[in-house]
Amino acid sequence: MALSEQEILAGLGEIIEEIVGTEPSEVTPEKNFVDDLDIDSLSMVEIAVAAQDKFGVEIPDDQLKDLKTVQDVVNFIQK
Amino acid sequence: MPKTDVVVTGLGATTPLGGDVATTWSALLDGRSGISTLPEEWHDKLPVHFAGQIAQEPSEKLPRPRLRRLDRTQQFALIAAQEAWDHSGAPEVDPLRLGVVVSSGIGGILTILEQYDTFREKGWKRVSPFTVPMLMPNSPAAAVALEFTARAGAHAPVSACASSAEAIANAVDMIRAGRADIVIAGGTEAAIHPLNIASFASMRALSTRNDDPQGASRPWDSSRDGFVMGEGAGILVLESAEHAAARGAKVYAHVSGVGYTNDAHDIVMPDPEGAGQARAITQALTDADLKPSDIVHVNAHATSTPAGDVGETRAIRAALGDAADQVAVTSTKSMTGHLLGGAGAVESIATILALHEGLIPPTINITDLDPEVAVDIVRDKPRDMPSGDVAAINESFGFGGHNIALAFHRV
Numbered sequence: 031m032a033l034s035e036q037e038i039l040a041g042l043g044e045i046i047e048e049i050v051g052t053e054p055s056e057v058t059p060e061k062n063f064v065d066d067l068d069i070d071s072l073s074m075v076e077i078a079v080a081a082q083d084k085f086g087v088e089i090p091d092d093q094l095k096d097l098k099t100v101q102d103v104v105n106f107i108q109k
Numbered sequence: 110m111p112k113t114d115v116v117v118t119g120l121g122a123t124t125p126l127g128g129d130v131a132t133t134w135s136a137l138l139d140g141r142s143g144i145s146t147l148p149e150e151w152h153d154k155l156p157v158h159f160a161g162q163i164a165q166e167p168s169e170k171l172p173r174p175r176l177r178r179l180d181r182t183q184q185f186a187l188i189a190a191q192e193a194w195d196h197s198g199a200p201e202v203d204p205l206r207l208g209v210v211v212s213s214g215i216g217g218i219l220t221i222l223e224q225y226d227t228f229r230e231k232g233w234k235r236v237s238p239f240t241v242p243m244l245m246p247n248s249p250a251a252a253v254a255l256e257f258t259a260r261a262g263a264h265a266p267v268s269a270c271a272s273s274a275e276a277i278a279n280a281v282d283m284i285r286a287g288r289a290d291i292v293i294a295g296g297t298e299a300a301i302h303p304l305n306i307a308s309f310a311s312m313r314a315l316s317t318r319n320d321d322p323q324g325a326s327r328p329w330d331s332s333r334d335g336f337v338m339g340e341g342a343g344i345l346v347l348e349s350a351e352h353a354a355a356r357g358a359k360v361y362a363h364v365s366g367v368g369y370t371n372d373a374h375d376i377v378m379p380d381p382e383g384a385g386q387a388r389a390i391t392q393a394l395t396d397a398d399l400k401p402s403d404i405v406h407v408n409a410h411a412t413s414t415p416a417g418d419v420g421e422t423r424a425i426r427a428a429l430g431d432a433a434d435q436v437a438v439t440s441t442k443s444m445t446g447h448l449l450g451g452a453g454a455v456e457s458i459a460t461i462l463a464l465h466e467g468l469i470p471p472t473i474n475i476t477d478l479d480p481e482v483a484v485d486i487v488r489d490k491p492r493d494m495p496s497g498d499v500a501a502i503n504e505s506f507g508f509g510g511h512n513i514a515l516a517f518h519r520v
């Protein structure tokens with residue numbers, strides 16, 4: 031059963047709060063991880079691993095670097 | 110050319126006695142022990158059931174996302190550095206003229222051990238991507254440099270239990286060499302883990318007085334049976350006197366002399382004659398342009414080991430001669446335990462406050478003074494320090510034969 035965009039957003043919000051301390055309400059689809067959420071590349075690795083645990087979707091390293099915004103990750107997980 | 114006068118303008122600490130300098134200092138004057146029993150699950154694995162555990166957990170001061178990516182040594186260092194920086198008046202300084210020398214004796218060993226457990230249980234992908242910047246021994250220095258935007262250089266001299274005293278000595282050198290106007294200096298250690306306790310216990314270095322943890326650290330007592338492991342950090346803000354005066358900073362002491370030597374005698378045992386220790390004191394006095402009779406107090410390294418404590422008192426006498434009769438010696442490790450790479454800095458803070466407040470903290474737990482002790486020990490309650498133009502020494506030694514003496518001169 032596919033997760034809804036809202037469910038993924040809520041899950042990502044929890045992960046990002048845990049790892050970098052950002053308020054979940056800040057984690058909206060248009061946000062860029064680096065420019066808007068101030069998330070560095072090592073934290074992105076942690077977020078990708080946590081997302082795999084939560085959503086059961088592996089994000090390979092060569093694709094992780096192309097996921098620039100929250101929407102990109104939502105799309106990747108839905109796909 | 111006269112040496113640049115280096116002064117202390119800020120102090121910060123987090124120790125088994127308190128989460129800051131004020132609570133640590135008042136516990137030292139009260140003669141209170143910071144040693145406590147370790148969690149129950151450690152007991153069947155270890156011959157030692159106690160340690161000097163930090164009084165205030167870093168989670169009370171740092172937010173969780175920061176804690177995740179900082180080794181515990183870094184957490185302690187940042188907390189102590191923030192206090193020292195605020196205490197110094199949070200000076201306006203050119204980042205290119207601000208330096209850092211912050212040591213750890215062991216480095217991020219808790220990170221190493223925890224991440225190895227994670228690796229074995231869950232595989233490489235679950236190993237934190239921050240493992241390397243957390244475990245590297247320069248990580249506390251780097252974290253402090255990043256926090257305070259210190260760009261004149263960040264250093265982390267490693268000399269086991271002398272590390273943070275060496276950091277302070279290097280900071281003095283850095284200011285004297287003209288490389289910085291202010292240096293944030295000190296050390297940190299966070300190594301309370303079953304493996305580390307087992308390692309020190311296997312070399313028979315730790316007290317096993319499990320029926321009396323608070324009486325276990327008893328430097329110079331005849332029944333001492335080893336040191337008590339502690340954790341924590343001490344950080345000082347050191348500054349050229351000229352820079353401090355220009356900004357109207359409050360000065361707590363001059364760091365007037367440093368001495369470095371090595372025994373080259375044995376990898377862990379101190380030279381029983383204490384010749385290297387005595388040379389460190391003599392060097393510090395010469396560097397400070399002080400006479401033995403200027404010294405009224407020594408905060409000793411004395412860790413409560415049978416081998417070390419008495420030899421150190423002989424070294425003090427060898428270095429100071431008859432002037433040693435006027436010197437009041439104490440070991441604050443009787444209350445804090447041994448903070449390893451944090452010890453020299455925390456004990457330097459105690460030495461500086463003794464000069465500043467005119468009160469020498471006692472050594473607790475001496476019920477039967479070892480008859481071989483060759484100097485006057487401050488026991489049980491604090492002692493008034495002579496007024497006027499006097500100086501004090503902090504000594505720190507480390508496995509590897511390292512000896513550091515720091516001379517602090519009253520303002």
